[in-house]
Amino acid sequence: MSESDVTRDGVRGARPGREAVTGTDAGRRGGRRGRGERPVVPDAEFSSYYGTPVLNKPPWKPLDIAGYLYLGGLAGASSLLAAGGQLTGRPGLAAPAKLGAAGAVSLSLAALVHDLGRPARFLNMLRVFKPTSPMSVGSWLLAGYAPLTLTAAATEVAGRYRLLGSAATVASAVLGPAVATYTAVLLADTAVPSWHEGYRELPFVFAGSAATAASGLALAAAPAAQAGPARRLAVLGSALELAAFHTMKRRMGLAAEPFERGRAGALVRAAELLTAGGAALALCCGRDRRLALAAGAALLTGSAALRFGVFHAGVASAEDPAYTVVPQRERLAGRDG
Template sequence: MSLSEFDSYRPPEPPRRRRRDGARRRGTGPGGGGDGAREMPMVPEPEFTSYYGRPVVKPAPWGHEVAAYLFLGGVAGGSALLALGGQLTGRDALRRNARLGSVTALALGGAALVKDLGRPERFLHMLRTFKPTSPMSMGTWILSAFGAGMGITVAAEADRMTGSRLPLGPLRPVLRAVEGPAGVEAAVFAGPLAAYTAVLLADTATPTWNEAREDLAFVFVSSASLASAGLAMITTPVDETGPARRLAVLGVVGDLVATRVMEHRMDPVAAEPLHEGKPGAMLAWSERLAVAGGLGTLLGGRHRAVAAVSGAALLAASALTRFGVLEAGLRSAEDPRYTIEPQKNRLAARRAAGITDDSITTAG
């Protein structure tokens, strides 16, 4: 009999029965038959798990800096759209505050991203290539193009706010001429800026993020609408926040609908981290605050105090959505169940559909 260090993992053998004549029964098969090995089967019924319960996929090494970047990118993108609306409709205060809010969010988000990268030059290294199949590469270029347009518009706003005292010299007429087109260019990249981070998460092997790949971008864009509209309602007089109030109401409806559709289309097992523990609590509060902020905007958004409180609720709802989704994905990567069970469910669905002759399924 050989001994191994893994013998301690072997389940105990059941007691062997003896015949009345004292002889041991031969075999373990039904009816007393068997192959004469007189040992319990050493291959138990298969159980789909990982080695020693360790994660099947490696959790992403992302912390709160990345969650802050996800949130602030949405604020920047949505605010750029509101700034364009103010620019086209003659709402000067809305245009100015939305531009300033967008650039502030962009700067803070960039700082959070650089902190996560560890070294600032890593961001510049990503600009050395242009790879359409890489969300990270495309996101870098989207962020750069968006930042260039918003930088021009904010420079023009700063010059106006200081009474044309910036030392621009002959560049001032040029700045005035390109301000409008720069605002349009930034707004063109605003939507991709708010959505690409969802593609970045869904393109990983993290179970919950990957299962939400078809709808997560809609959730993030709706969340960006909440955040930017809420910021505008806090910083801008109510007589100019009509576009922000409408965007807030549409954002609340879009956020609730997109989230429900996303969860319905996900594998129920992979969707569990969105409802349990800390991520579940954050997402539940996000929904409550979104509904409260939307109702406050709809019923009392023309009153300054109500508008400010509703805007703060919408901002908090958007932040909790980003933090909750990030945390749920990290939790799903830590438990092998969220990787293996959805795979089994997909395999069973393919077999039920009659797909048994490809490299994924087999007729057995």
């Protein structure tokens, strides 16, 4: 079978080094061969015409954009902890959370601008406001949120203008949840299968991941006597992240495969172990400083591994046409049936 020959179902002969779609998994990948029927053509796999992919994979730099996803979540949830610490009289918790939010959002913006190539491209996104565009909404969120976190951190370091700093802390906490989760909406709004198919649960996954990252930073930096809210947030955030992620994978069907294979699979498994282990340590660390540091490191690392795993899973799903073609056929078959 030549390069340009395709079957009626839009598939090509299997290339060496790749798993073909055989009779045992033809139903899963959209094949039509009946049980016991002998093939008259070679086993086939999903590809595209003339070597052109069905989808172009995301052009984003992995380190920049995956880091941007992680740091934005860390910043947004840290603002919530900072406001909580301030309002409940826990300055030892509020101070590192304010500094963490300011540092994380600054690095997140730096990663985004580095991926864009030059700062003017970010500023160009602020020329209009389009409520139907997650990118436009996210750009405006960051433009409003970053000055607030920087103000809160600067007044904390200076020890002056406390009223201004308190107002900035509360205002940044109002925007914090949106900053922590809008990137999930941004990913799900693309055509990348493993991102788009998770549109229902991915914001909850990112919310839980942001909470674990912020609580990990607070556990590592705050006095144990004032870290009670961070310990509780670690347990709640890990429960939300793990439950939402497993629910998402069960519902996604074929598009969930990239989360279990290759680099993305390794990162996701590490994230689940680190997050669960960090939450367990946070629950029992009490005032033990060494356990608190271990819990904080595990939660921070687990949250980062999850965001990088989600990024790489999306790239892998865009590279394999089966993750685009099979769900489309299943939806069409459902309408016809």
